[in-house]
Structures are given as structure tokens and as C-alpha cells.
Amino acid sequence: MKDYEIVIIGAGPAGLQAGIHAGRRRHKVLIIGKPENSALYNAHIENYFGFPDKVDGKVLIEAGLTQIARFGVDLLREDVVKIETLDGGDFLVETEKGEKIKATVLILAMGVKKKKKLLKNEDQYVGKGISYCVDCDAWFYRGKEVAVIGDGSAAVHGAVSLTKFAKRVYLILLKDEPELERELQGVQVEILKTKPLEIIGEEEVKGLRLESGEELLLDGIFIELGAKGPLELLGPIGIELDPETLNYVKVDIKMRTNVPGVFACGDLTGPPLQLAKAVGEGCIAGLSASDYLKSRKG
Ligand SMILES: Cc1cc2nc3c(=O)[nH]c(=O)nc-3n(C[C@H](O)[C@H](O)[C@H](O)COP(=O)(O)OP(=O)(O)OC[C@H]3O[C@@H](n4cnc5c(N)ncnc54)[C@H](O)[C@@H]3O)c2cc1C
Numbered sequence: 001m002k003d004y005e006i007v008i009i010g011a012g013p014a015g016l017q018a019g020i021h022a023g024r025r026r027h028k029v030l031i032i033g034k035p036e037n038s039a040l041y042n043a044h045i046e047n048y049f050g051f052p053d054k055v056d057g058k059v060l061i062e063a064g065l066t067q068i069a070r071f072g073v074d075l076l077r078e079d080v081v082k083i084e085t086l087d088g089g090d091f092l093v094e095t096e097k098g099e100k101i102k103a104t105v106l107i108l109a110m111g112v113k114k115k116k117k118l119l120k121n122e123d124q125y126v127g128k129g130i131s132y133c134v135d136c137d138a139w140f141y142r143g144k145e146v147a148v149i150g151d152g153s154a155a156v157h158g159a160v161s162l163t164k165f166a167k168r169v170y171l172i173l174l175k176d177e178p179e180l181e182r183e184l185q186g187v188q189v190e191i192l193k194t195k196p197l198e199i200i201g202e203e204e205v206k207g208l209r210l211e212s213g214e215e216l217l218l219d220g221i222f223i224e225l226g227a228k229g230p231l232e233l234l235g236p237i238g239i240e241l242d243p244e245t246l247n248y249v250k251v252d253i254k255m256r257t258n259v260p261g262v263f264a265c266g267d268l269t270g271p272p273l274q275l276a277k278a279v280g281e282g283c284i285a286g287l288s289a290s291d292y293l294k295s296r297k298g
Contacts, residue, residue: 001100001101001102002030002099002100002101002102003101003102003103004028004029004030004074004101004102004103004104005027005028005029005103005104005105005293006022006027006028006029006030006103006104006105006106006107006286006289006290006293007029007030007031007032007091007093007101007103007105007106007107008022008029008030008031008032008033008106008107008109009032009033009080009083009093009106009107009108009109009110009233010031010032010033010038010108010109010110010111010266010268011031011032011033011034011035011037011038011061011065011075011077012033012035012038012039012040012061012109012111012266012267012278013038013040013060013061013064013266013275013278013279013282014109014111014265014266014267014268014278014279014281014282014285015031015033015107015109015265015266015282016031016035016061016064016065016067016068016282017064017265017278017279017282017283017286018107018109018263018265018282018283018285018286018289019031019068019071019073019282019286020064020067020068020071020073020282020283020286021282021283021286021287021290022073022107022286022287022289022290023068023071023072023073024071025286025287025290026072027289027290027293029072029073029074030073030074030075030076030101030103031068031073031074031075031076032075032076032078032079032080032093032095032101033076033077033078033079033080033109033110034077034078034079035061035062035064035065035075035077036061038057038061038111039057039111039112039267039273040057040058040060040061040275041057041058041061042057042058043056043057043275044056044057045057045060045275047274047275047276048060048275048276049276057275060275076095076099076101078095078096078097078099079095079096079154080093080094080095080096080233081094081095081096081153081154081157081233082094082135082233082236083106083233083234083236083237084236084237085237085238085259086102089260089261090102090103090104090261091103091104091106091237091261091262093106096152096153096154096157097153104261104293104296105261105262105263105289105292105293106261106262106263107262107263107264107265107285107286107289108230108234108239108249108257108262108263108264108265108268109264109265109266109268109278109282109285110230110233110268111266111267111268112230112247112248112267112268112273113230118149118196118223118225119149119196119197119198119199119208119221119223120197120198120199121198121199121201122199122223124199124201125199125201125204125205125221128201128203128204128205129199129201129204129205129206129218129219129220129221130199130205130220130221130223131220131221131222131223132222132223132224132231132232133222133231133232133235134148134157134158134161134162134222134224135161135232135235135236137220137222138161138162138164138165138166139165140220141162141165141166141219141220142165142166143165143166143167144166144167144219144220145166145167145168145170145216145217145218145219145220146162146166146168146169146170146218146219146220146221146222147169147170147171147172147196147208147216147218147220147221147222148162148169148170148171148172148221148222148223148224149172149174149196149221149222149223149224150172150173150174150222150223150224150225151173151174151175151177151224151225152175152177152180153180154224154225155171155173155174155177155224155225156171156173156177156180156181156183156184158222158224159171159184159187159189160183160184160187160189162222163187163188163189166220168188168190169188169189169190170189170190170191170192170216170218171184171189171190171191171192172192172193172194172196172210173191173192173193174195176193192210192212192214194210194211194212194214195210195211196208196209196210196211197209197210197211199221200215205218205219205220205221206218208221230249230268231246231247234249237259237262238258238259239257239258239259239262239264240257240258242270245270247270248268248269248270249264249268249269249270250269251263251264251265251269251281253284254284254288255269255281255284255285255288256288260292261292261296263285263288263289263292264285265278265281265282265284265285266278266281266282269281
């Protein structure tokens with residue numbers, strides 16, 4: 001298992017800036033994330049200090065990647081699927097390809113997840129049989145019938161995890177995933193390749209209508225569309241959210257969360273969802289993480 005002093009989750013401007021500051025303090029730093037998935041990547045920026053003419057977000061991201069490399073920061077272009085707390089206060093981070101990394105300090109910089117609405121009446125059933133987090137909610141479906149809808153490793157691994165709880169697990173794959181599907185050989189998951197249309201239900205989810213004309217009788221539906229959003233990832237380590245919106249991570253002026261050794265920055269901590277704020281908070285988070293490490297070493 002690889003071991004880093006600081007692991008930054010998110011390779012957008014907040015995470016990269018945190019990496020630049022932590023790297024310049026000569027810490028052993030890893031950034032995990034896909035730079036091309038940053039909100040900045042396809043944006044054209046006109047209101048960022050020092051760039052009076054329009055600048056492509058992609059250009060800024062590429063420059064940031066060159067900069068982190070110069071300061072010895074490693075980059076792992078994967079999504080994180082799980083974070084755990086270890087005895088002694090360190091953290092274990094697991095990636096979509098199953099890599100496990102130990103971190104003394106975590107900096108969360110995952111931005112905001114634009115939730116794609118997949119099913120016509122999805123909003124009506126959130127928390128009433130619709131879930132976006134297998135790790136959080138699988139337990140409630142012991143002995144029940146469930147479906148996972150999604151793509152990539154998030155959906156496939158979610159379905160596998162659910163087999164430990166549910167009596168029957170369907171996996172509705174939105175894309176062909178031949179390599180991942182091979183992992184399901186011998187696993188009690190029924191793969192369906194059709195489009196999900198509509199939830200059948202009253203107060204709670206009762207089933208799902210499919211384009212094929214079939215209707216599945218279900219107790220729960222898990223929607224797993226790739227990268228985990230912050231809320232799903234952070235529940236298990238007890239990160240407190242902004243009490244008003246429950247959409248953002250609560251931080252203090254040093255970008256500390258309520259969990260010692262965990263810092264957060266950028267869009268993840270709330271509005272204004274702007275590049276200048278993301279970079280400013282990334283700087284503070286990188287330096288605060290460094291100070292925290294120093295204080296732990298005494
Ligand atoms: C179309 C558009 C136009 C914009 N225009 C402007 C503008 O003109 N001016 C301005 O100031 N701002 C603008 N913004 C906003 C700006 O891009 C964001 O405020 C900024 O990118 C936030 O940075 P961030 O690092 O917090 O998050 P992001 O840039 O979104 O980066 C988040 C990173 O976390 C990664 N991630 C997410 N989940 C996981 C996971 N589970 N595991 C690992 N990594 C994960 C993502 O892949 C990504 O690398 C615009 C945004 C958009 C979408």
C-alpha cells in the first residue's frame with residue numbers, strides 16, 4: 001500500500017493549488033482525480049486575476065499540472081470510491097481500480113457534482129427507495145430486491161457490494177462495459193441492457209419500468225453514475241456539512257473540517273463557485289495541511 005503525508009482528492013484548480021503549496025513545503029503529496037473532469041476544463045474565463053483576455057480553462061489546468069510536477073507532487077488519474085478512517089487518525093483512500101493509499105492528512109477538493117437526472121420521477125423518491133450511495137444505504141436492503149442503474153466501475157462494484165445484502169440484484173448498464181462485466185462472472189447479479197424509463201411507486205419505490213416493456217418489482221434503486229459526489233464519499237468519515245444547504249462541506253477560516261486532519265477547499269465548500277475562490281482556498285488548505293503535519297510531528 002502506498003503511503004503519503006498529504007492526499008488531495010480532486011484535480012481541479014482547488015486541488016492543484018493545494019498541491020502546489022503543500023509540494024513547495026516539501027511534503028510527500030499525491031493528488032487523485034481526473035483533471036479533464038474539472039468544471040474549469042471546458043470553461044472560458046474572463047474574470048480571473050492576471051488574465052485580462054479570455055483564457056481557456058484547459059490551458060490553466062495544463063499549466064497547473066506542469067506546476068505540481070515541478071514541486072514533486074504525484075498525480076493519480078482515477079476516481080476515489082471510498083475513504084475510511086484508520087486507527088491512529090490516518091486515512092485509507094480507495095480508487096476505482098482498487099488501489100489503496102494511506103494518508104496522514106486529506107484535502108478534499110472534489111468540486112460539486114452535477115447530478116444528472118436519469119429517471120422521469122426520480123426526485124420524488126429520493127430517500128424513499130432511490131439512493132445514490134451503495135456504501136451508505138446497502139444495509140437497509142437486507143433480503144430485498146434492488147437494481148443498480150449506471151455505468152463504469154461505480155455501478156459494477158456497487159452491484160457486487162449489494163449482493164452481500166440484497167436477495168436479488170439487477171444491474172442496468174447504460175453503456176457496454178465488457179472488461180468490468182467479466183468481473184461479474186460467478187456473481188449473483190442479473191445484467192440488463194435496456195433503458196430504464198420510470199419509477200413505479202406510491203409513497204415509496206415499488207419497481208421500475210424499462211424500455212423493453214418489462215417491469216421490475218423492486219424495493220430500492222441505486223443510481224451510480226461514475227465519480228462519487230462529496231456527500232456520498234464523506235459520510236463514512238463523519239464530515240459535517242453546511243447545516244443550511246446540506247450540499248457543501250463546512251470549513252473554518254483555515255479550511256479545516258470538523259474531522260482533525262481533513263481539510264476542504266473550492267466549490268465543495270460552497271458559493272461563490274468561482275475559480276478565484278477555489279484557488280484561494282486551495283492555497284489555504286495546502287498551507288494548513290502542512291502546519292497540521294508539523295504540529296503532529298511536534
Ligand atoms: C461552463 C463553466 C463556466 C465557468 N466559468 C467561470 C468563470 O468565468 N469564472 C470563474 O471564476 N469560474 C467559472 N466557472 C467555475 C469554476 O470552473 C469552478 O469554480 C472551479 O473549477 C472550481 O474548482 P474546484 O477545484 O473546486 O472543482 P472542479 O474544478 O470541479 O474540480 C473537481 C475535481 O475533483 C475531481 N473529483 C470529483 N469527484 C472525485 C472523486 N470521487 N475522486 C477523485 N476525484 C474526484 C474531479 O474529477 C475534478 O478533477 C465555470 C464553470 C463552468 C462549468
